[in-house]
Amino acid sequence: MNSLKPFLILLALAFALPWVGLIVYPSAKMKSIVTEVAYAKEDESKDTVFPIGRSFLASGAKVYASNGCAYCHTQMIRPTYAGTDRWRTGWSGREEDGLARETLPFDFIGERYAYLGIQRNGPDLSNVGHRITDAKWHYQHLYKPREIVPASIMPSFPGLFQTQPVVGQVSDMAVDVFDRDGIRYEVVPSGEAKSLVGYLLTMKKDQKVPNSIAVK
Amino acid sequence: MSTDTTPAVDDVHLRARIDRSLRYPLLFFFTSAAAWLAASSLLGFLSALSLNAPDFFERFPLLQYGKLQPIHLNALIYGWAMQAGFGVSLWLMARLTRNVLRNPVTLVIMGHLWNLVVAVGLLSILFGWGTSMPWLDFHAGLWPVLLLVYIGIVIWIIGMFAARSERTPFISQLYILASVFWFPWIFLTANGFIHQDDGSAVMKAGINAWYISNMIYMVLGPIALAASYYIVPKVTGRPVYSYALANIGFWSLVLFSGWTGMNRYMGGPLPAWLPTVGSTATIFLAIPALAVLYNQVKTMEGKLAWANYSPALRFAFFGTISLVVGVALNIILAIFPLGKTLQFTQAQGGVDLVSVYGFFTMTMFGAIYFIVPRIVGCEWPNGQMIRFHFWFSAYGVGAIAAFMIFAGMAQGHVIGNYTEEFTTAVERGKPYLAALAIGWFLIGLSNVSFVAQLGLMAIRRGRRDEEGPTLMHKKPEDYFTNELVAEKAAKA
Numbered sequence: 001m002n003s004l005k006p007f008l009i010l011l012a013l014a015f016a017l018p019w020v021g022l023i024v025y026p027s028a029k030m031k032s033i034v035t036e037v038a039y040a041k042e043d044e045s046k047d048t049v050f051p052i053g054r055s056f057l058a059s060g061a062k063v064y065a066s067n068g069c070a071y072c073h074t075q076m077i078r079p080t081y082a083g084t085d086r087w088r089t090g091w092s093g094r095e096e097d098g099l100a101r102e103t104l105p106f107d108f109i110g111e112r113y114a115y116l117g118i119q120r121n122g123p124d125l126s127n128v129g130h131r132i133t134d135a136k137w138h139y140q141h142l143y144k145p146r147e148i149v150p151a152s153i154m155p156s157f158p159g160l161f162q163t164q165p166v167v168g169q170v171s172d173m174a175v176d177v178f179d180r181d182g183i184r185y186e187v188v189p190s191g192e193a194k195s196l197v198g199y200l201l202t203m204k205k206d207q208k209v210p211n212s213i214a215v216k
Numbered sequence: 217m218s219t220d221t222t223p224a225v226d227d228v229h230l231r232a233r234i235d236r237s238l239r240y241p242l243l244f245f246f247t248s249a250a251a252w253l254a255a256s257s258l259l260g261f262l263s264a265l266s267l268n269a270p271d272f273f274e275r276f277p278l279l280q281y282g283k284l285q286p287i288h289l290n291a292l293i294y295g296w297a298m299q300a301g302f303g304v305s306l307w308l309m310a311r312l313t314r315n316v317l318r319n320p321v322t323l324v325i326m327g328h329l330w331n332l333v334v335a336v337g338l339l340s341i342l343f344g345w346g347t348s349m350p351w352l353d354f355h356a357g358l359w360p361v362l363l364l365v366y367i368g369i370v371i372w373i374i375g376m377f378a379a380r381s382e383r384t385p386f387i388s389q390l391y392i393l394a395s396v397f398w399f400p401w402i403f404l405t406a407n408g409f410i411h412q413d414d415g416s417a418v419m420k421a422g423i424n425a426w427y428i429s430n431m432i433y434m435v436l437g438p439i440a441l442a443a444s445y446y447i448v449p450k451v452t453g454r455p456v457y458s459y460a461l462a463n464i465g466f467w468s469l470v471l472f473s474g475w476t477g478m479n480r481y482m483g484g485p486l487p488a489w490l491p492t493v494g495s496t497a498t499i500f501l502a503i504p505a506l507a508v509l510y511n512q513v514k515t516m517e518g519k520l521a522w523a524n525y526s527p528a529l530r531f532a533f534f535g536t537i538s539l540v541v542g543v544a545l546n547i548i549l550a551i552f553p554l555g556k557t558l559q560f561t562q563a564q565g566g567v568d569l570v571s572v573y574g575f576f577t578m579t580m581f582g583a584i585y586f587i588v589p590r591i592v593g594c595e596w597p598n599g600q601m602i603r604f605h606f607w608f609s610a611y612g613v614g615a616i617a618a619f620m621i622f623a624g625m626a627q628g629h630v631i632g633n634y635t636e637e638f639t640t641a642v643e644r645g646k647p648y649l650a651a652l653a654i655g656w657f658l659i660g661l662s663n664v665s666f667v668a669q670l671g672l673m674a675i676r677r678g679r680r681d682e683e684g685p686t687l688m689h690k691k692p693e694d695y696f697t698n699e700l701v702a703e704k705a706a707k708a
Contacts, residue, residue, distance in 0.1 A: 004385075011394060011470060015401060018474030022494075023405055023423055026487055030416035065348035068282020074560050082483025083556045087634040105485045108417035113410065116421040116481055118350055120560045120631060121267065121281075121645070123638045146271065151639035153267050153646070155280035 030105060057110055060199020063192045064115060067157065074117030074124045075205070077103045090131045091124050093206025100206060107205040122154055129204040136173060138197040139189050143175040160193035231590075234310050237317040239591045243674045244327045245303035246584055250667045252295025252334070253577075257660035259288035264653035268646065278342055286353040287341050293351055293431065294334045294362070297572065300580040301439040302327070302369055305392045307587050308442055309373045312389050313380035317372065326368045333362050349424050351431060352406060359407040363400060370396040387462045388442035394470055395438040402430045418485045422478045429477030429494075432571045433469065433501065437539070440579035441465075441508060444532040447586055448512050451529045452522060457514035465507030472500040479550045480564065495550040498543075505543040512536050525687040527602045531582030534610060538574030545570060545621070557632050562645065562652075563624025566617040573613045573659075581609070581666070588670065589685060594678030596686035601665050603688045608662030616655035623648030 064070065077085045077092045079102040086092045086102060093100040103126055108114040117124075132138060140147065143161055145154040161175060166184040170177055176187035189197070263284035266273040273279050310317055317323070337354030340346065345355040354362070373396055377389060385393075406427040410420045449456055456462055478486060479494030512533065516522070523530040545567040549555045558564070585602065589595050596602060623645045630641035672678060679686060 007385075007390070007393075010467075011397060014467075014470045015398060015474055019401070019405065022426060022475060022478065022490060023409065026490060027409060027413070027415050027419045027423075030419045030487070033416070066344040066346050067280070068286055068346060068348055070348035071282050071285050071350075076481070076484050076560075078483035078556070078559075082552060083559065084632050084634045088631075088638070089634075102483075103485045105416060105418045107485065111417045112420075113347075113349065114417040114421045114485070115348060116418070116484055117560065119562060119565065120627065121562075121642065149639065151642055153270050153642055153649075155266065155270050155282065156274045157277070157280070158274065159277040 033105065054110065054199070054202040056195040056198035056202075058112070059195040060197075061111060061113070061115070063160075063196040064199060065113075067160075067196075070115040070117050072117075072119055072121035072154070073115075074120055075103070075114065075126050075203075076116040077101070077124060077126050077205070085124065088124075091127060093127045093204070094130060099208065103205055104209060106209055107207070122152075125200065125203055126205040127203065128200050129202050130206070133201065135197050135201060138200055139173055139175050139193060142189075142193060142196070143187065157193075160190055160196065161187050162190050163187050230314060231311065234314070234316050235307075235591045237320060238307055238310055241317065241320050241323040241327065242303045242307060242587065242591055244324050245299045245306075246588065247667075247670055247674050248327070248331050249296045249299035249303065250663070250670050252291050252299070254660065254663045254667050256288050256291040256296055257656055257663050259284055259291060261653055261656035261660055263288050264649055264656055267649045268653060282348075283342055283346065286346055286348070286350070287338050289351065290341065290353050291334070291338055292572065293436075294337065294354075295331075297436050297576060297580075298366075299327070299330065300577075300584070301395070301436060302330075304443050304580060304583045304587065305370075305373050305395070305439055306376075307583075307591070308388050308446055309376045309392055312386050312446075313376045313382070315376040315379055315381075317376075319372075323369065323372055326365060329365045330362075330369065333358060333365055337362070349410065351428050352410065352424060356411045359403065359411070363403055363407075366403070367400060370399075386445075387456065387459070387466060388445045390466055391438035391442035391445070394466075395435050395442075398430065398434045402427055402435070421484075422481055422486045422490055425480040426477035426494075428568070429480070429498075430473060432568065432576075433473035433476060436572065436576045437469070437473075440535055440539075440576045441469075443579050443583040444508075444512065444536055447528045447532045447582055448515050450586075451526045452516050452519045454515050454519070457511050457517075461507050461511045465504045465511065468500070468507065469504035472497045472504070476501065479555075480559075482550075482552065482555065482559065495552075495555075498550040499547050501543045502547065505540045509536055509540050525689055527596070527599075527606070527686070527688055528582040528586035530606060530688065531578050531585065534606075535575050535577075535579030535582065538570055538578060538613075542567060542571035542575055545617075557628035558621075558624045559628075561624035561627040561631070562620040562648070563628070566620025566624065569613060569620070570617045573609075574617065578609065578613075581605070584670070588673050589678065592673050592676050592678065594673070594676055594680050595683070597669055597672050597678050599686045599688050601669055602686065605662045605666050605669075606688070608658050608665075612655050612659035612662060615658065616652055619648045619651040619655060623652070 080086050086100065089095075092102065103116075107126075137148065139161075141149070141154075142157045145152040145156055163185050166177070166186050170184075170186050171188050174186040174188050178185055262279060263281055266279065266281045266284055270281075273281075306317070306323075309315075337358050340355035340358065341353050346353045347356060352359075373392060377385075377393065380389075406423050409415065409423050445456065445462065475497035476494050478490040479492075479498055482491035482495065484491065513520070516529075516533070523533050549558055549564060549567060585596065626644040626648065627641045630636050630644055631638070
């Protein structure tokens with residue numbers, strides 16, 4: 001190969017093909033699907049309203065990301081041909097209502113990034129909002145994971161809590177109360193912890209998909 | 217490349233001038249890369265430990281697995297791998313194009329900037345701006361700076377190639393060009409789509425997976441292959457066995473690797489054909505991997521035993537074998553029947569490590585053992601330390617990869633059996649995670665010895681006797697290639 005031009009053209013072509021085929025074109029297509037869904041709720045009946053409302057979607061996801069939660073938790077229920085996630089109790093949604101299903105692209109509407117995850121050092125969180133409905137449980141678990149789940153290897157997150165003197169009654173959400181120098185202190189969740197727990201409590205990726213956009 | 221390896225005296229002088237011009241930039245890249253590597257090994261050790269003793273780590277809120285692990289990985293990729301790659305590509309390009317490096321000071325400044333951005337990026341993860349997107353964990357605002365600095369560094373490589381004296385490029389040059397061509401492309405694509413575009417959230421995750429795979433096979437991999445295609449013929453004094461095969465290896469890698477990666481999310485909410493294409497392309501990666509291995513074994517034929525003596529040859533050959541092993545393991549992960557059990561377990565991380573450490577890093581060690589004596593003008597202080605480095609690295613990475621894959625099998629088996637408690641999977645994986653910590657400790661030890669030797673070389677405290685290059689064992693009679701003898705004679 002004496003001239004560089006054919007080399008560079010071939011190289012660019014070999015790179016451009018997967019770039020267009022895997023990245024640019026599917027991204028554009030997926031974007032239009034998402035837009036379609038966002039408008040679909042107007043012409044669907046009430047019980048198929050989509051997407052569902054979620055609290056702390058942006059701020060909670062930020063706390064989720066900055067603490068590296070996605071390094072141990074997935075948000076991806078695989079279909080039956082690709083694993084047994086669908087059958088694990090509580091993972092894939094409200095089994096009793098016939099709503100349990102694998103994860104679909106529409107489950108991430110309104111989110112900046114889908115934290116599908118890397119490993120399952122901890123359980124999948126796709127439907128943790130159905131499994132755990134108590135905010136206090138989450139706070140205690142984030143503060144001292146092994147007091148709630150003895151076998152857990154999750155780090156504890158004292159950084160998500162703050163210590164303050166008790167004024168009047170002890171807070172409902174206090175995870176710890178102790179006395180120091182005759183003053184009562186309580187450990188309560190910080191704003192970040194509240195965002196994260198709000199995000200987890202509303203994590204319910206089993207909503208009914210509107211007929212107009214259901215995967216056929 | 218000509219078959220006659222006896223160089224003319226002029227040629228030797230030119231090489232010496234090229235090497236001298238590269239001394240400070242290369243020493244800068246290599247020493248800072250090695251320092252990041254040692255730091256990354258330590259962080260890998262701590263990160264594995266934090267999964268074993270979470271209660272102990274409770275006292276250090278910043279040292280949580282969710283932060284240690286991304287910092288460890290990103291230090292390994294952007295601190296060590298990219299910088300070692302810069303140094304090796306610069307040297308190979310300068311030597312192969314016969315160019316003396318101009319403006320080394322500016323290059324060193326660029327190197328400082330790179331280190332600064334990486335350090336800021338790692339601190340940004342530590343202090344809560346991490347993105348939880350593997351290999352793209354830095355604060356979302358840092359990527360344009362990193363990209364600019366990257367271009368500021370590789371511009372030297374491109375410039376030297378443009379000013380080459382030999383019009384027909386050697387295979388190593390093609391690999392390096394492909395690497396510097398692809399990194400800005402995928403880095404811009406990944407960050408642009410993920411951070412700047414308001415598109416589909418799941419596509420972004422897919423793009424992230426695609427980015428990791430392409431970093432391994434199209435950015436880091438080619439630099440390692442460029443180095444081993446240079447080292448193997450040089451050390452054995454033989455031309456590349458089959459140049460046609462080398463070309464097949466190159467073009468098949470270029471053709472297939474761009475399609476790989478999304479198979480990491482097979483069964484995921486992406487359009488199903490994306491992971492499927494990824495799996496298929498991953499299987500086809502066997503072609504370039506086997507082409508490279510066959511070519512190198514044939515080049516070394518009859519002199520394979522030299523890998524016992526030459527550190528460069530031994531590390532490079534280990535790297536090529538790891539490439540094949542890594543591709544084979546990736547194929548296992550990419551096909552449904554086996555992959556679905558191992559998906560979302562420790563296994564994928566172990567397999568990535570075979571590629572990043574077993575293949576890329578080990579080859580870079582070989583290249584550094586080859587290059588540094590030439591640019592500083594003295595030999596490695598101690599062959600035994602090189603041997604120590606090799607075995608601790610080889611056993612370390614082998615143990616880590618094996619244990620992560622075993623851990624993956626144990627976890628995957630329990631998770632797949634949906635009637636078992638999830639916590640059983642955690643408990644089954646735990647012993648392997650302890651072994652993981654030990655593996656990183658071994659690697660850390662080996663890298664301390666590497667940093668120490670490299671430091672001595674950087675201050676030019678190497679051996680200066682008449683013994684010739686430092687070998688890992690006492691040399692056999694016919695060891696020296698003509699080139700090394702001539703180079704030594706010219707310097708004397």
